[in-house]
Amino acid sequence: MGVPVVAGVLSGRKGVVAKLGMDAHWRGAIVVCNGLREAGMDVVYLGHTTPADLVAAVRRERPDLVGLSSLTGNHLQECRRLMSALDAEGLGDLRVVVGGTIPAEDRDTLLALGVDGIFGTGSRLDVIVDDVAALLGH
Amino acid sequence: MEQPAEDARIRSASGVPLPEVAVPGTAQRDPMDPAGGPDGGPDDRLGLPGGFPYTRGIRPGMYRERPWTIRQLAGFGTAQETNARYRMLLDGGATGINGVFDYPSLRAFDSDDPRAGADVGRGGVAVDLRGDFDTLFDGIPLDEVSVSLVSSQPIGAVPHLAMYVRSAERRGFAPARLAGTSQNDFLMETAITIAPEALPPAGSFRLACDLAEFALRTMPRWNPVSVSGYNYREAGADAVLEMALCLAHGQAVVRALLDRGFAAEPVLARVTFFLSAHSDFFEEVAKYRALRRMWAHWVRDELGVRDPRAQLLRYHVQTSGVTNSARHAHVNIARSALQGLAAVCGGTQSLHVNGYDEAVCIPSEHAALTALRTQYVLLHETGVAKVADPLGGSYLVEYLTDELEERARRVLERIGELGGIVAATERGWVHAELARTAFADQKAIENGERLVVGVNTQLDGDAEELDRFELPEGSLERQVAALERARSRRDREAAGVALKLVARACRDGENVMPAVLDAVDADVTLGELGRVFRDELGRWEFPLWQEC
């Protein structure tokens, strides 16, 4: 069953995780935060963030990864706003992944916006950890 | 190697060890022994349907007397679009309305709030003004059809009910004739869903009680609080935590209203519950039975209330969304039907069955109608409606009923030690418990301890393509335009004065409802009311998730 998480594969890495717009479903985001922490990542959970808050958090925390979570269907509009805010601040190189209720047909749009990975409903934590590790050049 | 008969690893979904076969003696006390009560007194655990402690159901004839209410969730886009969906469901055989609101409306933000933009009309209907309720319930006889307002969070529930009442009055339905429910659950605002600018638990709880006080005085057919165990379960709780949180919260609401001077009976007759139907069939049936028993005992033994109508735990059930998979969505029809069967075997008063597209989008018309028809399969074809408490006396179900009761009682005691449900929330205990159980559940799926078809087993075949529900074009724009029109047309001074009076009621500790009713008459918007509540009652930093 799946790939066992390599302990510490994300040690020394930092992530910030945020919810998009007014979406209030925290279960998946918190589960993922805990999964990343178990793999060694230092994760700061921001909860709801405006684009300005996210930029401020990125400047403050200097993360390797930004993780966004949305289940209400607001992901296209909200990701567009966040990605352009990061770009405008010269933070466009940051690795960004998105999870939640993301329909297959929106994947290309998100990738075109500069999102590096998409983890929809039913994603396994070990797969998320592995993909993130690969993305961060483990 | 052969497994021993008592394999400690084989447990129910919430951890109750299961015997190979249940026999007399599996349950510690024989539920069928008429003298099986404590100290050899009469049995006070099972009784008959309609008799104390209502383990077997709240009415003697159960569904022979009255089938459960068929109450399918509906809501998206604008009031006009949702009104059409309500009518489609009623025409198709729904017997009650279950109205959901979009996220800005739940949290009392206006549709043109900069933070609301991408969520307007998603997952529920957008409402801003009393006028939206005129459109939402247009043509629906509000004295005949019971209406559940899934206004989950008190900050939204208070203005929603005010708008509903004022709108109904204009159509000639006096408040006393309105039958329905406000969800109005402070845990939804402070633990189950996160939100920007949540009220602090005590402030949210106070608003919930203000609504309840108003409804108890003027709306005898209205259930002012629906303690929403379903939502606690979906956030991560197991059956035991769902039960304990429900009891702790229900008891806190009742006590707070007694402190406001009410007699116990009218309050108890109106506090209702909303429970989940998860996948472990026998455990779920046992859960409903144990909860009824625990509630009845609390009412009789702790509050000393003897009126049978005040001892009944009445509830609505929804099949569990989180068990549904996106990959093979049509399998969700079977899953939800089985969960619905558990709900009615357990004696629910009302039921929503999820659409097969639950894990993908809000229900398309086809998914909604299939779910509605599934309810009629349960009602007409399975035979479950013919005999009350069909599983009563089953060694297994009685054992699970006892075990869940015992386990929930221990958690309830823990909440008591923490100072009750409001204090336990303030301290972050509720959040930590939910996060812990949610993570454990994810782990159980990933290590194969819990098998879920289409998630970690039976993965053959491609993911199914669905005709996804799409939000009607232009919903957001129409809603915002109507809001701006109403703002520019209203008497600004009157609206300003009305808002000040709401603020004053908040500050002075008076019931806010009268001032809110006046405010919605003056076309004060939902978001303006929300801002006053936040300014006056405070904004709360959620307990640090870092620690969860």
Ligand code: B12
């Ligand atoms: C649980 C649940 C709830 C709970 C939320 C509890 C909580 N604290 O989270 C409750 C019952 C409270 C709830 C309420 C509502 N819900 Co809800 N809910 C769900 C449900 C059933 C499961 C979500 C879940 O937690 N799954 C378990 C977790 C572990 O999975 P996950 O969140 O998908 O996360 C995984 C991946 O997506 C990914 N992931 C997620 N985030 C991130 C982040 C990063 C960085 C990464 C790498 C990966 C990642 O990894 C996770 C592990 O696999 C879904 C449907 C479904 N089956 O998916 C509907 C669903 C999301 N809800 C929905 C709606 C509409 C609502 C409401 C708005 C309804 C209403 N109007 O009242 C309300 C209110 C919520 C609000 N105010 O915003 C809709 C959204 C519709 C849409 N997208 O078009 C859905 C799809 C149901 C439906 N079909 O109608 N809900």
